[in-house]
Amino acid sequence: MVLLSWIAVAIILISSTSILIARNWRISVAWLAAQYLAMFILLLSHAPLGMALVKLIAGWVSCAVIGMTRSGLPNNPAGQGIWPRARLFRLFAVGAVGVIVVGVVPSVNHIMADAGAAIASGALLLAGIGLLHLGMTSRILRVTQGLLTTLAGFEILYAAVEGSALITAALAAITLGIALVGAYLMIASRSIPAEAS
Amino acid sequence: MTITAPTIWIFFPILLGGSLAFVRNRKFLSYFSATVAVLLALMAQFVPIDKALLIGGISLKISPSFAILGRALTIASTEGALLTLIYGGAALWFFGSLAIYNTTQIAPLGFIVIGLLVASVAVQPFLYAALFIQLAILISVPMLVSLSQPPGKGVLRFLIYQTLAMPFILMAGWLLAGVEASPGDLALAVQAASMLGLGFAFLLAIFPLYSWIPMLMEDSHPFIVGFLLWILPTMALIFLTGFLDRYSWLRTSPQLAFALRAAGLLMIVSGGFWAALERHLGRIMAFGVIAETGFSLLALSLNTSAGILILFLLIPARTLTSALWSFGLSVIRNRVKTMRFSDVRGVLYDAPLAGAAIVLATLSTGAFPLLAGFPPRLALWQNLASVSSSAALWMGIGILGLLMGAIRSLAAMSITEEFTGWSSQESLPQRLILGLGMLGLFILGTFPRSAQFFLSDLPLMFERLGR
Structure with missing residues (x-):
C-alpha cells in the first residue's frame, strides 16, 4: 500500500505539472482525471472504499462536465501557441513548490495525526501547484482546473482526519459545483476568445 | 403534527x-x-x-x-x-x-x-458551516453573470477568494479541537489561529483580499451585487462570532482582539480613502461595503457584550443602506452608459430620488447624524475610544473619507449645464421604494430603538458572548 501511495504521489506530480504547462485543453482535462485517480489511491489508505469512490466519481464527472463544455466552444486559432508562455519558468515554479513541500511534509504529517508522508506530500503538492495555477492565469478553464486541483489536495489531507458522510457529500457537491460554475462561465464567455486549443 | x-x-x-x-x-x-x-x-x-x-x-x-x-x-x-x-x-x-x-x-x-x-x-458541528457557505457562493455566480454577458475578472476573483476560505476554515476547526484537547500546546494554537485568520480573511474579504468587490460592482448588476454583499458578509460575521463564542481561549486572546481591531481599521481607512478618491458610483458603494465590514470587525474586537450588541445593531442599518444604495444605483444605471462620474453628470435632474438615495446611503455608511448608520457607529466610536484613542482617531479618518465620497458623488450627479430643469423619469414603483427606503434610513437613525424589539434577542444566539 505504501508503494502504491508513492506511485500516486508521482502521478500527482506529473499530472499537476502537466496541467500547468499543457497547451491542449484535452490533455489538461485528461491529466485532471488522472489526478483524481491518484487522489483515490491516496484516500484508500484512510477512508472507506465508498467514500473514496464518491470523491473519484465526483472528480471524473467534473472532468467530463468541463471537457464537454469546452469541446462545444470554438477554438481560437490566433491563440494557438500563445498560452502558456514560459514553460521553463512554470517548471521552475513547480520545482520551488516541490522544495517547499519536501520541507514542510514532516511537520504537516505530525499535525495531521500522522496521516503518512505520502498522503501529506500528495496533498501539499496538489494544493501548492493548484494555488500556483490560480496565481498565473485568469482564463476560466484554467481557473476551474486550479480550484479543483487545490481542493483535491485539501480533500486528501482532510479525509485523513475527518470521515463524516456529510462532509464527503458536501465536498463532492462542491467539486461538481465548481465544475458546473466553470462550465457556466465558459459558456457565458463564448463571445470572447476562448482558451487556446 | x-x-x-x-x-x-x-x-x-x-x-x-x-x-x-x-x-x-x-x-x-x-x-x-x-x-x-x-x-x-x-x-x-x-x-x-x-x-x-x-x-x-x-x-x-x-x-x-x-x-x-x-x-x-x-x-x-x-x-x-x-x-x-x-x-x-x-x-x-x-x-x-x-x-x-x-x-x-x-x-x-x-x-x-x-x-x-x-x-x-x-x-x-458548527464549523461545517464553511461547506454550506461555499455552496451558497457557487450558487451566487449565476446571479452575477448571465449567459449573454461575458464574465469579468471580478467574478473569477470572487470565486477563487471565497473558495479558498473553506479549506482554511475547516482545517482551523480541526486544529482548534486539538487545541482544546491540549491547551498548553502554544505552537498548535498559533497554527490554528493563523489558519482561522487566513480563512476569514478570504471569506470576509479583509484587506488586502477585497480587490474583487470593486471589480464586481463595476462588472455586474449593482442590485444583485448589493444583495450578495449584504447576505454573505453578514452570515460570515455570524460564523466568525460563533468561533469566538465556542473557543474561550480565542475569545480571551488579546492578540486576536488586536488583530480584529487592526483589520477593521485597515478596512475602514482604506475603504474611506478609496471612496474619497474614486470616480465610479458603483465602486464607491464597494468601498462603502468594505468599510462596513470593517465596522463589524471593530465591534467584534471590543470583545464585550456591548461589542456584540453593536455588531447586531450594525446589521439592520447595513441591510437597509445596502438595499437602498444598490437600488438607487440600479435606477441610475438604466439611464447612463457607465456609472463613471463623467457619464452620470446631471443624472440627479432625471432621477432625483435615486440620486438622493445614493447620497443618503453613502452618508449613512459614513455615520452622518440622523441616518441609520449613525447610532451604531457612535456607540462603536465611544467604546473604541475607551480602549484606544488612536484607533478611534483612525476610525474618524476612515469616516471622513466616506463622507467625502458622498459629497463627490453628489457633485458628480448634480453638475450640469445652466438652467437645466428637474424632470423626474423614475417610475412610480421606483419612487415608492426609494421614498420608503429613505424614510426608513431616517427612522432607524432618529429612533434606533425601533429595531430593538427583535434585536434584543439576537445576542442570545451566542451562549457566552451574548449573555
Whole structure:
C-alpha cells in the first residue's frame, strides 16, 4: 500500500505539472482525471472504499462536465501557441513548490495525526501547484482546473482526519459545483476568445 | 403534527427557489417572493420553536432538529430573530426587483442562497458551516453573470477568494479541537489561529483580499451585487462570532482582539480613502461595503457584550443602506452608459430620488447624524475610544473619507449645464421604494430603538458572548 501511495504521489506530480504547462485543453482535462485517480489511491489508505469512490466519481464527472463544455466552444486559432508562455519558468515554479513541500511534509504529517508522508506530500503538492495555477492565469478553464486541483489536495489531507458522510457529500457537491460554475462561465464567455486549443 | 424548523427555513426556501427558476413573470416573481420572505420572517419572529401550538383543534409543533447524513441541522428558538432579519432583509431585495430590469434571477437563486446560509447557521458541528457557505457562493455566480454577458475578472476573483476560505476554515476547526484537547500546546494554537485568520480573511474579504468587490460592482448588476454583499458578509460575521463564542481561549486572546481591531481599521481607512478618491458610483458603494465590514470587525474586537450588541445593531442599518444604495444605483444605471462620474453628470435632474438615495446611503455608511448608520457607529466610536484613542482617531479618518465620497458623488450627479430643469423619469414603483427606503434610513437613525424589539434577542444566539 505504501508503494502504491508513492506511485500516486508521482502521478500527482506529473499530472499537476502537466496541467500547468499543457497547451491542449484535452490533455489538461485528461491529466485532471488522472489526478483524481491518484487522489483515490491516496484516500484508500484512510477512508472507506465508498467514500473514496464518491470523491473519484465526483472528480471524473467534473472532468467530463468541463471537457464537454469546452469541446462545444470554438477554438481560437490566433491563440494557438500563445498560452502558456514560459514553460521553463512554470517548471521552475513547480520545482520551488516541490522544495517547499519536501520541507514542510514532516511537520504537516505530525499535525495531521500522522496521516503518512505520502498522503501529506500528495496533498501539499496538489494544493501548492493548484494555488500556483490560480496565481498565473485568469482564463476560466484554467481557473476551474486550479480550484479543483487545490481542493483535491485539501480533500486528501482532510479525509485523513475527518470521515463524516456529510462532509464527503458536501465536498463532492462542491467539486461538481465548481465544475458546473466553470462550465457556466465558459459558456457565458463564448463571445470572447476562448482558451487556446 | 410535527414539522422541523429546518424544513421551514432551509428546505422549503431551497425548493421554492428551484421551482421559481422556471417562472419568467417579473411582477409575479417579485410580489410572490417578497410575500413568502415576509411570511417566513414573521413566522420566525412569532411562532415559537419546540413548543406545541393549538391551531383550530390541530396541535402543531415545530421541532428544532433535522438529522442528515449522521449530523443535525438545528434551529434553536434563540435563532428566530436572526431568521427574521435575514428573511425580512431578503424581502426588501425581492420586492425591489419589481422596479429594476434584468434582476429576475434574484428571487429564485436568492432563496437558494439564503436557505444554504441558514443551513450554515444551523449545522452541527458548527464549523461545517464553511461547506454550506461555499455552496451558497457557487450558487451566487449565476446571479452575477448571465449567459449573454461575458464574465469579468471580478467574478473569477470572487470565486477563487471565497473558495479558498473553506479549506482554511475547516482545517482551523480541526486544529482548534486539538487545541482544546491540549491547551498548553502554544505552537498548535498559533497554527490554528493563523489558519482561522487566513480563512476569514478570504471569506470576509479583509484587506488586502477585497480587490474583487470593486471589480464586481463595476462588472455586474449593482442590485444583485448589493444583495450578495449584504447576505454573505453578514452570515460570515455570524460564523466568525460563533468561533469566538465556542473557543474561550480565542475569545480571551488579546492578540486576536488586536488583530480584529487592526483589520477593521485597515478596512475602514482604506475603504474611506478609496471612496474619497474614486470616480465610479458603483465602486464607491464597494468601498462603502468594505468599510462596513470593517465596522463589524471593530465591534467584534471590543470583545464585550456591548461589542456584540453593536455588531447586531450594525446589521439592520447595513441591510437597509445596502438595499437602498444598490437600488438607487440600479435606477441610475438604466439611464447612463457607465456609472463613471463623467457619464452620470446631471443624472440627479432625471432621477432625483435615486440620486438622493445614493447620497443618503453613502452618508449613512459614513455615520452622518440622523441616518441609520449613525447610532451604531457612535456607540462603536465611544467604546473604541475607551480602549484606544488612536484607533478611534483612525476610525474618524476612515469616516471622513466616506463622507467625502458622498459629497463627490453628489457633485458628480448634480453638475450640469445652466438652467437645466428637474424632470423626474423614475417610475412610480421606483419612487415608492426609494421614498420608503429613505424614510426608513431616517427612522432607524432618529429612533434606533425601533429595531430593538427583535434585536434584543439576537445576542442570545451566542451562549457566552451574548449573555
